[in-house]
Amino acid sequence: MSSATPTPRDTGLPAPTTATPSSLPAPPSPTPTPKPTILHLGDDIRWNHALYEELGAKFHIERTYSMGREDFKAALRDRRWGDFVGMYRPFWNTGGEMGNWDEELITLLPSSCRIYASAGAGFDWVDTRTLATHGIVYCNAASACTESVADTAIFLLLSTYRAFPWSFLAARSCDPTAFHAANQHIAAVTHNPNHTTLGIIGLGKIGFRLAQKAMAAFEMEIAYHDVVRLEAREKELGHVRWCGELEALLAVSDCVVLATPFEGRAVLGRQEFALFKRGARLINIARGKLVDEEALGEALDSGIISAAGLDVHSDEPNVNPKLARRDNVMVLSHTAGASVESHVGFERLGMENLISFLGGGKALTPVNLEWLVRRE
CATH class of the missing domain: 3.40.50.720 (NAD(P)-binding Rossmann-like Domain)
Incomplete structure (x- = not known):
C-alpha cells in the first residue's frame, strides 16, 4: 500500500485556490503630487x-x-x-x-x-x-516685437530726413495756403538718407535689425555705441563703426537712434546735444526718459537738431506740447511695437x-x- 500523501482528491477536500494578480486587492493609489x-x-x-x-x-x-x-x-x-x-x-x-x-x-x-x-x-x-x-x-x-519697432524706426527716420510731419500737417489742415507752402518749399530743406551715417545707441536685437534694414534700404553707414563691443554682430553686419564713447558716436552721426534700455537717467541732455553734428536728427524708439525733452527743444530751436521722431515720451501719456506742435517733430503714441x-x-x-x-x-x-x- 502506498505511503504517499493523499491529494485533495484522495481526501475528498476542495482544491486550494491560488490568488492571481487580478484577484489581489488593488494597492492604494499614490496621492497625486500637486502641479506647481x-x-x-x-x-x-x-x-x-x-x-x-x-x-x-x-x-x-x-x-x-x-x-x-x-x-x-x-x-x-x-x-x-x-x-x-x-x-x-x-x-x-x-x-x-x-x-x-x-x-x-x-x-x-x-x-x-x-x-x-x-x-x-x-x-x-x-x-x-x-x-x-x-x-x-x-x-x-x-x-x-523686433520687426515692428525696427520698421517704426525706419518710418521715423524717413520722417526726419524728408520733413513728412510738415507735409502731413499742412495737408491735414485743409488750408490751401499751408498746402502750397509745404509743396513749394519743402524740397529746399529735405534730404535722402542714402549714404549718410546712422548712429545707433544700443545694438541689441532691435538696434541690430534696424541697422540691417537701413543698410539694405538706404545704403547707410552704421556707427554704434553700447556698453560692450559686439564683434559678432559687427561681423554679421559687415562694415560697422564701433564707438566706445558716446561722444564719438554723436560727433559722426547724421541721425541718432536711441534703442537702449532706460537705467534711471537721461542719456541725452544739454551736454550731449552740444556734441551732435549741426543739423543732425534724433529718433527715440526706446524710452522717453532717456531724453531731456527741455534740452531737446532748445537743440531744435538752435538748429543743432534739425528734426526729431519720438515714439516715446518722458511723461506718458502726456506728450510735451512744445515738441508736439513743431512741424519738424513726428510724435507717436508709444506704438512702435504694436502689431498683431x-x-x-x-x-x-x-x-x-x-x-x-x-x-x-x-x-x-x-x-x-x-x-x-x-x-x-
Whole structure:
C-alpha cells in the first residue's frame, strides 16, 4: 500500500485556490503630487491656445485678471494664490494695473517664485535687480516685437530726413495756403538718407535689425555705441563703426537712434546735444526718459537738431506740447511695437520662457542674470 500523501482528491477536500494578480486587492493609489502654480496676470490668451493648454498640463494656472495695486498687495499678503513658482504677463496693456514692480511689491512675493515672464521690450517699470536679489529671473519679450519697432524706426527716420510731419500737417489742415507752402518749399530743406551715417545707441536685437534694414534700404553707414563691443554682430553686419564713447558716436552721426534700455537717467541732455553734428536728427524708439525733452527743444530751436521722431515720451501719456506742435517733430503714441505679430509673439515667448526655465532651468530671454542670487 502506498505511503504517499493523499491529494485533495484522495481526501475528498476542495482544491486550494491560488490568488492571481487580478484577484489581489488593488494597492492604494499614490496621492497625486500637486502641479506647481503659475500666476497669470491680466487678460485671456488670444492666439496661442495650444501652447497655453500645454502650460496648463504642466502647471496649475491661477488668474489675477485686472487688479489694482492695493488689492494685489492684499492678495499676496493673504497668499491667495499659494506658493506660485512663476508669473506670466502676456500683454503690455493688461496685467499691469498694480503699477511699478518695486521693492514694495517684490518683497510680498512668495519665496517659491523663480521667474517672471512678461510682454514687451522695455522693463523700466520693474526693478529687475531687486527681483534678482530675491532669486527671480525676469524675462522680457523684445525679440517678439523686433520687426515692428525696427520698421517704426525706419518710418521715423524717413520722417526726419524728408520733413513728412510738415507735409502731413499742412495737408491735414485743409488750408490751401499751408498746402502750397509745404509743396513749394519743402524740397529746399529735405534730404535722402542714402549714404549718410546712422548712429545707433544700443545694438541689441532691435538696434541690430534696424541697422540691417537701413543698410539694405538706404545704403547707410552704421556707427554704434553700447556698453560692450559686439564683434559678432559687427561681423554679421559687415562694415560697422564701433564707438566706445558716446561722444564719438554723436560727433559722426547724421541721425541718432536711441534703442537702449532706460537705467534711471537721461542719456541725452544739454551736454550731449552740444556734441551732435549741426543739423543732425534724433529718433527715440526706446524710452522717453532717456531724453531731456527741455534740452531737446532748445537743440531744435538752435538748429543743432534739425528734426526729431519720438515714439516715446518722458511723461506718458502726456506728450510735451512744445515738441508736439513743431512741424519738424513726428510724435507717436508709444506704438512702435504694436502689431498683431508682436502680440502673438509676446504670448508665445512668455510661455516658452516659463516651460523652458521651470522644466530645465534655462530661461530664453533673461535680462537680470548678472545680479541673480541662486536659491537651492
